[in-house]
Amino acid sequence: MKNLKYIASLIVAAVVFSCATENDLIDLDALSAPTNISALTTVTQDNTGKVTFLPRGEGVTQYEILFGDGTTTAAIVSPGGTVDHIYKEGVYDATITGKTVNGKSTSVIQKVTVSFKAPENLVVTIDNDLATSKQVNVKATADFALFYDVYFGEAGKPNPISANNGESVSYTYQEAGVYTIRVVSKSAAIKTTELSKVFTVTTVSKPFTSAATPPNRQASDVISIYGSKYTNVAGTNCFPDWGQAGQGSSWAEFDLNGDKMLNYINLSYQGIALADNTSIDVSGMEFIHMDVWTAKLQKIETSLISKTGERPVVKDLVANQWTSIDIPISAFTSQTGFTVKDIIQLKLVGTPWAGGSVFVDNIYFYKTATSTIGMPLDFESSTLTYPWTCFGSASFGAIPVSIVTNPDKTGNNVSDKVVKIEKSAGAQVWAGASLDLDAKMDFTKGTSIKVNVWSPKVGAIILFKTEVSTSTKDGNGNPTVFVEVQATTTVANSWQVLTFDLTSATSFKTTNAYDRVILFPDFNVAGSGSTYYFDDIKQSN
Template sequence: MKKLMYITICMFTALIGCDENDIDIPVSVLPSNLIVNAQNMGGGTVNFTATADNANYYHFDFGDGTSALGTSGEASKTYEMIGDNSYTITVTAGSTEGNKISESVDVSVSIAFSDPETVSLLTNDSSKTWFLAASQQGHLGLGPAREGIDGDWWYPKWYVASAFEKCGSEDSDCLCDDEITIAQDANGNLTFELDNKGQTYFNVGHRAVVGGSEESDFCYDFDTSGTKSVVLSPVEGNVPDEETTGIQMTIADGGFMGYYVGSSVYEILAIEDDFLYVRTYDTENADLAWYHKFTAEAAIEGGDENLETIYTNLVWSDEFDVDGAPDPLNWTYDLGAGGWGNGEAQTYTNDSENVKVEDGVLKITAIAGEGEAAVHYFDEMTLIDAGGTEQILEDFESAAPTFTGFGGSETTVVANPDASGENTSANVAQSTKALGAETWAGSFFDLSSPIDLMTYTTISLKTWSPSVGANIILKLENQANSDENVEVSVNTATANAWETLSFDFSAAAAGTYDRVVLFFDFGVSPAGGITSGRIKSENLFEFTYGRVEIRAKLPSGGGTWPALWALGANFDEVGWPASGEIDIMEHVGNNNNVVSSALHYPGNSAGNAVVGTTPVATATSEFHNYTVEWTPDSIKFVVDDEVVHNSFVNNGTTPFNSDFFLIMNVAMGGTLGGSIDPAFTQDTMEVDYVRVYQ
């Protein structure tokens, strides 16, 4: 266009002697002297100023995939990546003629992590004191590390492999009077202070810190005075989002939250206005994770508080004075195995060996019979595409894969024990689920390359199972990130013979699936032939409010879990825990002579139940009275009319305002009962009477 303009001008001026050399030709000017300045304003914001000669516009590339364009030479950018990060910013100055020059500068940006909601809950917007949840089961718990067993299996936050009740033992009770104060100053900075009354409960692996000589965990004199700063940051790892807040606290100067395991970093698994659940990792053993529960209220003290009952009219009772089966007008039976989700080992029966009235007492007896591990076989894992083309993934006829078992299961390659029917191959894989194994026990093996589920939408597997209806789960995972997984469940249709099961993965999302996980008889733990009894007053006697008094002597065998409790009568309509559950007394044979009570309801169930514990030195050798007084305003648990070890404020929003019925049982193992003594034969809970007053 400029050349055409020049020719026109020359033609117009020809009569006056136009000479090309006499004309000033417009030229394109190159911007120059580009100077870029960056000013870090804090909080992730950086202000940029660019100047250049002959520039009509400025383009800012902020180094994080974003940019800005303008004519003023000024730009402001707020970065969002948490932590200390560096960015290279490139500024281009350009002219309308299309010429441009560029300059780059490096900036460092530090952004402290903040979560206002968590800070508010931790500090009550100023300062809050937290107490060890001594009234809750598992206030100190031991469980798996983030990556889980062998870097793969991770347990949800409500599961703790071992839960320790430390407030009833002299060598650990110093843990139970700790007070932790977390505060926020005017600038938003967090501080932490632990008042442990001069004594710290030390893990035995860290006793050298205080020159200790005890061979187990112990309370030592250890000064924890002083205020320390706290920093919140995101947690990295493969824990499912629903099982953690994703936020961790780092306490400066070696600060810790009561139990000394050398760690100052605590992941916040759950936090509410009055509840804090954290996990930390032992610095001497990276495979161990320690769990703490805290409340915003000091533990309720027991002692010599006498119950001043408001209920004195006896409305229902069973004195167990007639030998034989329990009175059918008062009691019926729960029958079946597994404990309804608690992973228990017993099968409940109505057999007189398990439940009977004799010599003026009710006897509920857990009896170990002959049992055996559950054994399943599988072979010829085959990939099948939409057109029916097959590709063998694994047939166990050459080098066997390396199996990793978990939860009490193991897998090996063996000779085919039944080379007939659908499978006559020489070698197969044998999955053995040991007696007392977890209900989720299984095993996995890794692949050298991922399975292409976009091509192969079905996986077939030949299986041999001892029963019909066994639940088999085939799960595919990413070795590097077990959050990336997909699983399909199929039930067996044949017993004691080979069958081919098909697992449909057509709905699976794209992913890197290079690990194969197999669960056989998922949801079931081999019971070892243990039988027991569970009786209830459902549909026979149901009531709202009152004082329930049960006099009982408890079993002591390792793995026994006797319970005296009540369940909301509408549980079959609203489900549990919406129905509510009142555990008047529970006892664990692996922690003899410490009894507990619990309330389960929405928001406070399973491992988060409201729990109280009381030492009862002769609980397994003598009869004691276990009582609950349940009113519209409160629920109090009492032992021997003296020791109130837990008190709950009831109101119209809880499920504890409608009919409940009574249950008595002896469970074995499971989530609270724990490991069953291999030498266990039988043990009995004896009940002298049950009385209800209103």
């Protein structure tokens, strides 16, 4: 079948750190089938059996409903629309189908109970949500009922929220406090059944700022379990539970403006398990690090668990702020008979037991770096890896940016290794590459940057940029604290040193923690397949 494609959008971005080619088209054939198909079914309380269907789902452009009572023609309903149907008393299997624009569909069977008896044996559960402040979850079930209405009792919000019998409904209050919640269970009968309960709505204490961003590290110097800074061990299960749900303990992944972190709720003990039959050797590491936020817990016990046992270390916590914890590996190995060569699990225990929740981020083992990526950069190290990242949809072949043998050992550059960036045909005018430093720049060494550049042409603008990688991100995900300075090549096919005076940029401040180097070859010109080389990036006065 011929692929149908529509123009979706054209996004103009200053810098996007990705080597993948941007695709401004949506392939309709690639759209998945609808998900989460259901319907809210309500019935009038007049013994007529008039049921209203409000179908729901994700990725749906049209619904079809077969009522399950012998009616052969399906009702067609648009998203957000409803349809009515008259039933005789009984229990029916309605089929609700959601369809996408490309014709894919998902169907579910939903029972519809139509009874002219009033609901009986009404059971209502009301709970504060464990992860969301001031959110209350209600669930009501009753014999003969089709649905129920919940009046949450908040001033200025008189209208109820409806849910199918036996399903849950949630509501978030503006303020914590005491409210009267009324549940009215309904069937097709004129008479309804209801229950009211005075309920205390509570808040969930949670952080409003992220933990400090971990420093840049060489991959060989860190083993990451959870966090966004480093590559995590694959297959890690952050909620094996170990039977603690019965203690009232639970787990969620909390998202703070795009920064995800673990949330262990009412922490008795919870833990993290590596993938089945997997263990890690952390004997070469010096510390385990984690960042912990809590409003109530006084202490947290961290245990490393090997195939032969476990050993705990307890640390104090400071309420309502992030506590940065670094535990020496020796604190575990000094406990008799314990090895860290085959760690399979980590366990966290709260004090007091099940007495509060914690938010945990940046769990990793690390060691002091034997060598680091920092200024000056000459790319001659045999032990360091230089993780350059390309952007601008430039085609660099299998290796986006490469450290290569100097192709022109003449003039002012006879070093062995240099950085090669190919601005391939069709690359964006802002295509280039970036490198994270393991430490911020020290401007006592100079506020100008010198770069040895090999350009295939005269007049190529080379843009040098440095960023504070941990600064607030803009709408494209790029740091908002940065400096950009340009210089122009004056020779072709030969090495020359270009100078970038950072003080010429009004945004430059020596107090900023600049820790990223970015190079834009032939800036403001679309790629034409030309190759540029860079070397000896260093500071000067």
